[in-house]
Amino acid sequence: MVTKLRFLGSLVLMAILLSLVATSVASGVINVRNPEAVKKGPVIAPPPLIPPGQMGYANWRSDKAIAAPDGRSVAQLAQPPVSITQAIATNFPDIRPEQDATTVSYTILASVRYTGNGHTVLVTTARPSPAAAQETAVFGNKTVKLVDGSTAWVTTGIPGDIPNQVVLVKDNLIITVAGDLPLNDLQTLAGDIAIK
């Protein structure tokens, strides 16, 4: 009797472990690591996850809450400072289906562009493909803590008009706050992100 109970117990334990593994794979948890912690082994540096160029943006009335027409997730500044809200524009790219399951890619779901006082700030929402989510990715050159306590990765000196960026992972999405503002200002903004 005792042996049977032990056997049943181990079966139940195994089933729980298998379901946990299946859940983590199915939810597509992003395998992101701090740059300081990855000392050995294969790693990828994803590109800045912003739409290249300034194409595809449409003006958005600043008194209207930002939302995608098809209901996709849109990261945005919860309380954007007046200094960068002289104009707001949104970009919701036409999402194309993945070519195959093994492609490493990052789909841009949305990009919100805030401009003011000669500065530009982009807040973009990206989703990794299953293959990209599995690879060990490093999203910046330094790990920081934001004002809301979340972890983020920062990079400066990126070639082009948008040299600084702060990347964080929220709700299994990759949020990029990029712009030509000083890094400290971008970090402050990144601590005030809402996903709608």
Next chain:
Amino acid sequence: MSKKLLIRVFLVGIIASIVIGPFTSHVEAASWTVNSQGDCSGDRPKGSSWLNWEGYPSSSIGKTWGSLWFYNGSAWQRRTSGYTQYGPRSEGLAIVNLNINYQVGYWQETGAHQSNFFSGTVNTYGNVFTCPV
């Protein structure tokens, strides 16, 4: 040569090495750089990522992972990638060169670098470029 002379030469040598030593190590200061860049030449997207170093111990190793990305209108897709390791050498270049058949649109090269003379992983980003130009 007398024993006294030998001792004098030995002492002068020690003193000279103490005085000159710091200048010598200054001249041979260790340094490393990382970078990524890409362009479209011959109607082919090309990218390079590298880690360059000098003045480190002869056991030094450098590693670079390079990736060439294409923007398809809604996603950054990795189209090709490569890895190289160089060393152990006191100076070296761990470089990944990539190229692929072109597709009209935006491209970008990125690199990730590791070594045993700095800690962690360092990313590099090339400029976004179009192909064909």
